[in-house]
Amino acid sequence: MSPASNAPAVAAVDWGTTRMRVWLIDKDGKVLAERRGDDGLITAQQKGFSALLEGHLAAMGAPDALPVIICGMAGSRQGWLEAPYVSVPSPIGAILGGAARVPGQSRDIRIVPGLAQRLADAPDVMRGEETQLAGAGLPAKGRQLVCMPGTHSKWVLVEDGAVAGFGTWPTGELFSVLAAHSILRHSLGEHPKPVTADNPFFRRWCETALAEGGDVTSKLFSIRAAGLLQDLRPDDAAACLSGLLIGGEIASANRRYDAGAVPVVLIASGSLATLYGEALGLAGLGVRTVDADEAVRAGLVEAARENGMIARIGVAR
Amino acid sequence: MSPASNAPAVAAVDWGTTRMRVWLIDKDGKVLAERRGDDGLITAQQKGFSALLEGHLAAMGAPDALPVIICGMAGSRQGWLEAPYVSVPSPIGAILGGAARVPGQSRDIRIVPGLAQRLADAPDVMRGEETQLAGAGLPAKGRQLVCMPGTHSKWVLVEDGAVAGFGTWPTGELFSVLAAHSILRHSLGEHPKPVTADNPFFRRWCETALAEGGDVTSKLFSIRAAGLLQDLRPDDAAACLSGLLIGGEIASANRRYDAGAVPVVLIASGSLATLYGEALGLAGLGVRTVDADEAVRAGLVEAARENGMIARIGVAR
Known part of the structure; x- marks a missing residue:
């Protein structure tokens, strides 16, 4: 028998510089619970990434063996574990599939890599936005210009489902x-x-x-x-x-x-x-707006799938 | 008899936000003495403009009746006395001639006005740079583009000896x-x-x-x-x-x-x-470089002349 659809299948974490968000998600990609905290990278460097994460998971009643997929600055050199940058151009799916597994943990915890644009005259990096991008429901074909505004706004040129290039403002x-x-x-x-x-x-x-x-x-x-x-x-x-x-x-x-x-x-x-x-x-x-919170959640579910942490089949987008 | 040419005729002061410079200048425009201090506008707001200035003048052995010409932020609303902005376009000489006299002082102390560009879509102000501009020895005819780099770089378009417009970067x-x-x-x-x-x-x-x-x-x-x-x-x-x-x-x-x-x-x-x-x-x-220190001194001498504080005739530029 498959697990009940209201049982958590994965914990999805968007872990940025100044804040973190945790969602428990069932096998169909549905959100069961959410927590938000101000304990981003800076706090975690002091208190420990594992302790902070386990504290949130315990408070949400997550099972001990629940796998965790993480995106954002937790994967930077100053983070929990450096998830090396994937160089662009790259298909979006291939980025998510390369999540780095955090060693020495009792559960399966993986961090999505960031993106690097290794151009001599336009070097650039992103961490976290690649996951939003993957969850934005972009068409597999054609040319899309994507704007993700924020502290460091990212603009991404997507061609046929692959990141062709990007820049930061x-x-x-x-x-x-x-x-x-x-x-x-x-x-x-x-x-x-x-x-x-x-x-x-x-x-x-x-x-x-x-x-x-x-x-x-x-x-x-x-x-x-x-x-x-x-x-x-x-x-x-x-x-x-x-x-x-x-x-x-x-x-x-x-x-x-x-x-x-x-x-x-x-x-x-x-x-x-x-x-x-x-x-x-x-x-x-012209503008087509995609909610950023929904995009990052959908991207994390996609990443969990791409890394075999939850089943690919029978899952709603 | 006219005074000896090595007697000070005026004290010239460039009084900015973070520092001040004082020169004693003879009737021919020659520098007799110089002092520099970190007591700009911010210090003067606490210690008093008059006390600071008199301290510098006493240390330089300046006579009690020596007149003083000042440019810079000392003439702003947060300064010693607001020397109201002159609106551009304006001939450079006319700017200097409108120095504001500080009341209640035993000596003749005047502050050169700043410039205001009252355009709806490009409002701008300067204080201090107008004096550098006046001392730069610009030709009376023709079009000159002037760059005065710094914390707030000013670019000034001068046409036939008048400020036509300016901007701040x-x-x-x-x-x-x-x-x-x-x-x-x-x-x-x-x-x-x-x-x-x-x-x-x-x-x-x-x-x-x-x-x-x-x-x-x-x-x-x-x-x-x-x-x-x-x-x-x-x-x-x-x-x-x-x-x-x-x-x-x-x-x-x-x-x-x-x-x-x-x-x-x-x-x-x-x-x-x-x-x-x-x-x-x-x-x-192409570039023609004018030393900024020399320009502000020459501009202050020019301002002292324009305001009748030292004689116009027989004065070397």
Whole structure:
């Protein structure tokens, strides 16, 4: 007899720099339980990866022998076990299939590799986003341009189910670092409200950045000057900076990869999905949005399958 | 009888955010004495502008009635006295002539105004650089593009002796903030060596940024990836970041102002003069370098003259 469909078949873990998420998943790919914590890579380096993971699994009532599939920074050199980068170009399935097994554990624990683009003039790496990509339900044929916004936004060119190339725009990090540590902190204030896509300053500065083809450095100081000369308010200054950086990212990525007539696949959740959706529209690009949380879960299930940790057959996508 | 030419006629002060420089200058514009201190705007806000200035003047043996001409952030809203911005376009002489007199002082102390560009889509301000510009010995006729690199690099378009427009590229600040607070701190290390213009990484990344037309953000993460994939060393990572940001600034400014066939006037000293000289050359632009220290002193003398603090006649430029 096969196990009941509400019994967990695998634990799926998205383990990033600052947070982790754990899902118990049944043999059909259905989520049975979820936990989220702030114990990302940085905490785990101090408290131990195994202890943290086992603590979460015990709290969720996971069986002792339940296998675990992990993606994200836990697989970096500073992580639990380095899961060596797969070089692109590479079929997406082949990336997931190469998960590295953590030695000396009582259960079967594997970490999905990241991707490396070993080009002399455009070296790049990703960890975690390859799993989102695998779970985004991309068609097996044709050319897709995928945008995964965040601290380090990734744009991926997928051709016939294989990663042809990718790039990183550190948009989220630039926003945080400039807001906290540059002269713009005087303009944005200490706690600007979250930026919303209907803020006219977001839209206007996004359009400016799009028109400038990704040149954002020439406009940064204008946000400060607008505070001095035009009484720009802190919340609107934050919207200017957000619009400028997101618009600049889209202009630059579109210049590199040329989205063309096919909609950009936007893998994002929450306010990032809204802001990027708006900005892509301002750039005149079509958008198909995929929820980022669902994508990473689906990608982890796919990885568990590719590594033989759960059965391939009879499983819903 | 006129005073001996080795008697001080005016004290000239360049008072910035983090440092100040004081020169005693005779009626012919010759420097008699110089002092430099770390007591810029931030220190002065605590210790008092008058006390700090009088301390420097006393240490230099300046007479009690010696007039003082000041440029820089001491004239900002957070400074000693706000010297209101002059709006551009404006003839350079007219800017200097509007120095604001500090009230309640026993001596004649005046602060040169800054410049404001009140354009809806390109608001900008400068304080201090207008004085360098006035002291750069620009021709009274023709079109000049002037580059004043620094924390907030200024590019100024001068037409027939008047400021037609200007822009700010926060290149020095971006370097500092990214080196200290972004993921690139792992690549550059804690104390990278000062970047030199003969570092091949500086040159290569400068050329990349020039080719990308000022799009810098798409390349930032590649410095991190080159550390992971290509064993890029910390000092060379610093050279990459410097080359990328300076090349991006030049590409962007040249796109906005079009230097054309006339050499760019580079007002700079020390290593910045060397790095920007090299980068402007890589961009295929001619360069005429003016020493920044000499320019600000000459500009302050010019300002003292324009405000009637020293005689106009018989004064060497």
